[in-house]
Amino acid sequence: MSFPALSGKRVHVLLVDDSSDDRFLVSELSKVFAFPVEIDAVDSLEKGEAKWSSGNYDAVLLDLDLGRTCGLATLVAARRVFSDVAIVLLTGNDDDALMADCLKHGAQDFLVKGRYNGVELEKAIRFAIVRHARMTELEHKTEELDFMLDTQEIGLFVLNESNRIVHCNHAVCEIFGYKEEELLGMASLLPIPEEGTSEVLFGTASGKRKTLEVRAADSEWRGKVERLVTVIDVTARKEMERRASEGEKLETVARVCFGVAHEFNNLLAMTRTKADFLETMSSVDPVWAAHIEDLQMACERGSSLVKQLMTFYGKEEHGRHEETSVEVVSFLQSWEPYLESMVGLDNSVELVLDCEPANVRISERSLGKVLAALVSNACDAMRSGGCVRIRPLLVAPERVQRDLGNSAANYLCISIADEGCGISPENQMRIFEPFFTTKDTRAGRGLGLSVVSNLLREHGGWIEFDSEEGIGSEFRILLQRVEKTEEVERPVEAAPAETFLPARSASQELTSVLVVDDEPIIRFSVARLLEACGCEVRCAENGVQALEYLEDLSQPCDVLLTDINMPLMDGLELANRAVYLREGLRIVVMSGYGAGAVDAAWMEEKGAEFLSKPFKKDDLRAVVLRTSESTT
Template identity: 30%
Template sequence: TRKTAEEALRQSEEVFRSVLETVPSYILSVSRYHTIRFLNRTLPHLRMADVIGQNVVEFMAPESRETYREALERAFHTGEAQEFEGLALRPEGEPTPFLIRVGPVESGGEVESLTVVGVDISQRKETERALRESQEQLRHAQRLESVGRLAGGVAHDFNNLLTVIMSCSTAARDRVAQLPDEDALARHIQQIREASHRGTGLTQQLLAFARRQVVQPEVVDVNALISGAHGMLSRLLGADVEMLVGLDPGLWPVRIDPGQFEQVLINLAVNACDAMPQGGQLRIESSNLRGPAVPDDGEGGTGEWVRVVVTDTGAGMTPETLNLAFEPFFTTKEVGLGTGLGLSTCFGIVRKAGGSITAESVVGEGTTFRIDLPRSLETPRHEEASREGGGDGGTETVLLVEDDDAVRQVTRDVLEGGGYELLEASSGRQALERFRADDRRVHLLITDVVMPGMGGAELADELLSRDPDLKVLFLSGYSPDDGRLGELVDRGIDLVRKPFSDAELLTKVREVLEGHAVSSQKGATRGNGGHRT
């Protein structure tokens, strides 16, 4: 009936109206003169009467109006649908990206009007931007990984060369020990030794950059580490930045990897230098702290701490930048000038040592970093004494495995000079054969970590399964991506960094054979155990 038909039409119109008002897109009917004839829902803060009859192009941002106008005209003239992305104006004036679709409506064979659908794509654009950033970060990380592998490999080879140079110069020094100090030959030998020590520092920096350094926490005097890095930091900062140091002479010892602590100082100094392009001051201070450390995660802790404060007079950071300062890949530097990994690396190193690192900054005044490390109850080992001392020998049998002929030769000479009996091998497989074939009981395995074929960690694992009482000492200055090596070191197996001096090697060998080296790695600290990771 007619009444039924009218009710059906009314319901159909109601459904159509509900659909139009519910869809998140804007749907418009546009006349031949680009005026708005119909709009499914009004814009925020605008009445429908303020929109109907207005030129639709005027609702676009100025830079998108010509594109919109051309799309409308093409649709009218060709009768074909059009699509483009443009910026529409919000009532508050902010341009918003929209996907615009234009469809012709024909009447009598001609385009009478256009239906325009506008879809807000700002969220999609933000997602695309975030995806591009993450992809760029991934590419950047992959480039860093490639450079890191190259740097690690170069440092490994240089460490082998420096080991030979240091050992041979030590032997030459001992030969000419009877000559007067002013003798030219003795001076030249001493210069070789000093140059090799400087080279050691350079390779450690390469390995720190490559994140391939062997991490060995030990009890250290932070003041000595800061003083030792003073010259290098001054060169990094340049002539325009004055470096001031204020160290507490009664500073407690802490347990941390010396190379990693130096890396923290380097990263903070580089950041400070970048923040002071016109020059300024960098101040490093140390002090003892009793009570709560500065929490970096809301936890804090009580105990005894060593605090290191690094302060610059640079540009400072805004609160927003400060909140993101320790995030990986976050950087305010121009593309190509920063990795965004410096402060996140510092954060990881300090947390792994059981400590905390925090930052305060004021724009235009500078930035202060506070590092709190738990006090150690042990006495620091004096590096120079062990490096230059004589070192004790012994009579045990040692299996020496080293693929570099020159390093193996000088290491053998040092060990034989200390009274040890030697078995030699140039590879892991050859070492297994020597171990099986020789009747003598091997007391100590000394092996390089990085070797072709069977590496040092795999070799140690194999020999320990045959003789659980075997002592093991790794020789390396380069840490490969080998989980087995980490497991063995965690179990207490010791390691000597290349390049090493004769005295360091002999001292460490004696410690391992007598069981002292393992216990020395398990020292106590006093502080907040909750910060350990």
């Protein structure tokens, strides 16, 4: 179990307990702690205060019954004395309600006398110190946030029980267009929401109309419970949102696609793992093996389609290292089904792939977004239907508006041509302006061309076009050619089933894996696949059940393989708790959302692996192999 805050540090603890027996017991138990500890013991708060003034303590062990005070009163008095330190309560009163109140009033943990041992005492001190440090950090951040809010132009006013303004700040006067003396005593000018935030159209004293964001909460103000109202002028933001409605609608549709893609990945994971499990049983029947291979191939095609949807949304799975180069020909081939679905029944898409394979400097996510935006615009321009022709080709200097000189061979052009209405000369001068559009804003589907241009510029490329009214338009994406870059991290090759796990001697135990997933089919299939590889497998249907298993230290567990999205407790919270319960436990998380759903820093901190649903049995084997090797 690792606690960075305590590594290499002698912990100084103040024990306040009027029982000599309990003081002796704590002193003896502390001798077997895994970290060096120094305990100063006193029998009263008064003596503790004297010690506190001359020492530098990391934690306080506090008896709740000190004779002169008891229960919550003892904690309140102690917190006044020991203002900024972790407090662990020692009590003979097993009162859950009292302990809950004590935790609310500043205690970090508690132990019931006669029921704890050295391990539990050590754990309580460790957790209390770390928890207090994190709470202190959170308080500091809260103070910083309060300061930031105070310096922003956020309107604030207070309403009394009669719904009249009794206090307001300068920002409110600016928003409403009244002087402070005019506002004081005036009835509220706005409808106040009972809870949450509401948007209100407001006419100022000068007649100007504004959109205000209003939030209210009951707060104690000058000794009375009054209503605190915050007001933010969001007129400019709303105007920008209105002008950028195309992008908003695209984002909404993409989020829906992303959610559907996640659920579809879960279904594919069930099918794929079940097919892989059946494959292990089908060696005697070639007919069944062929059927299972068809299922696996269908899962592969479904998974490819889902990845394209997630790429368009910006959550494509790229693991810890994103490829910054794309082989254009194979990329366009993989995107052909998605492009055909995008253009609809009235239009068609034609890929002309007569160019030699070439890598360009851009990520798959960015190229996918650019391509989807331009194809969407092309379809909107062809109101009566037509063909969108996409063709990668080597750069011909005479066709490029920018003078490339001898460096033309260092670039590749992707042409997107349509048979639409074309762009008028006056609009051609403006199409790269932010928020400019020739479409009805209620029907926008793509990224603005200014966004496309900026995205390409970030990758060292640019966009050009030719257009003629009534004939159509051709947009050309120009990107730098690069040599194919090797991946920074190469995946471990999956070993065959019979040699999958490292060889172990007869005295060594099997690798034990705890599989946690709320889908019974996935749990069953994954467990059987791992057992076929020589693993000892246990299953849990949620995080709570998994923690109950892990808390029993007599039960083996080398690897925790958990889904992320589960009821009761998600997989990341389960992993965070599990590593404190089991030292050296290796973590593998799996999800249908792709690796982008997990913070890379968290993965690095935990040394965790990731499995994207649906996964092949070889991927499952490879991950467990890596984690198994890291535990040996």
